[in-house]
Amino acid sequence: MSRLNVYADNNPGTPIIHLTDPARIASELAPIGVRFERWNSPVTPDRPAPEAEVLAAYRPYLDQLMGETGAGSADVLRVGPETQGWAEARRKYLSEHTHGEDEVRFFVHGQGDFILHVNGRVYDVRCTAGDLISVPAGTPHWFDGGETPDFVTLRIFTNPDGWIARYTGSDIAASFPAEA
Template sequence: MSDLTVYLESDARRPELRTADPALMAAHLAHIGILFERWNADTPLPASADANAVLDAYAVPIGRLKDARRFCTADVVRVTLQTEGVASLRAKFLNEHTHDEDEARFFVEGAGAFYIHLDNRVFRVVCEAGDLLSIPAGTPHWFDMGATPCFTTIRFFGRPDGWSATPTGDTIAARFPFFGPDTAQAA
């Protein structure tokens, strides 16, 4: 289930807010410049679906977002336990970092958690199929796909070569709960 949990950056044990209401999530995140929307993600995709099949299945909403937010390209990331190097892939995004352009993802299948560090708070956004999240350029954040990842996302880019992560050097991510079946709803 999609979920927003807000913590003081100094206390990962006691959330200030927790909600699974998509309208409240969107409104609360909008106050810090984060776009959260619910899209229709009911197109069934076989396990064998490649990136082109995923992009074709969601061509209309992809086109709308690209036009509205001036993204020039999109790609697909599909991660399962069978993905080669899944543990190192997870570790790559578990440290706080920024990007020099917006990071936008639409979850087609599965789930993952974004942790956004702004205004002396950490906003954990658990995204699932149907969730679109866009984090503005320069916003400190990290992503946890969980110890047993299973998700497909469409990523959007403003440059043809995509973006790269710039580590902030802050160790804050180590103080917050990991994403997973036992931690998605409990902190």
């Protein structure tokens, strides 16, 4: 289930907001420029489906989104317990960072937490299958797919070089682990 917990950035133990309704989550995130929505595709490809099949299933959504954002490419990222190098990649994702372009993800299967640090608040957004999130360029955040990940996402890029992080050097992410 999709979820949003919001904390004061100096109080990781007590959420000041807890939401599970996707429309309310979207409304809470909109003022900080984060796009959050549910895509109700008539077809959800199987987890091991080839990349071309996954992209084709969501092509109408992707075409519209890429037209709105000027993004130039989309791909499929599959991460599971068998994924080589996940522990090292997870450490990178768990460090607060920003990007020079919006970070856009759609969850086809599984879940992951995008955790944003904006205006003295920490927004822990649990994204699940059917959720789209777009974190604006320059927004400090980190991502947790869990110790035993199991997700398939569509990634949408404007920059042909793909995912490029600029680390902030802050250790705030250690105080705000994603909730199980």
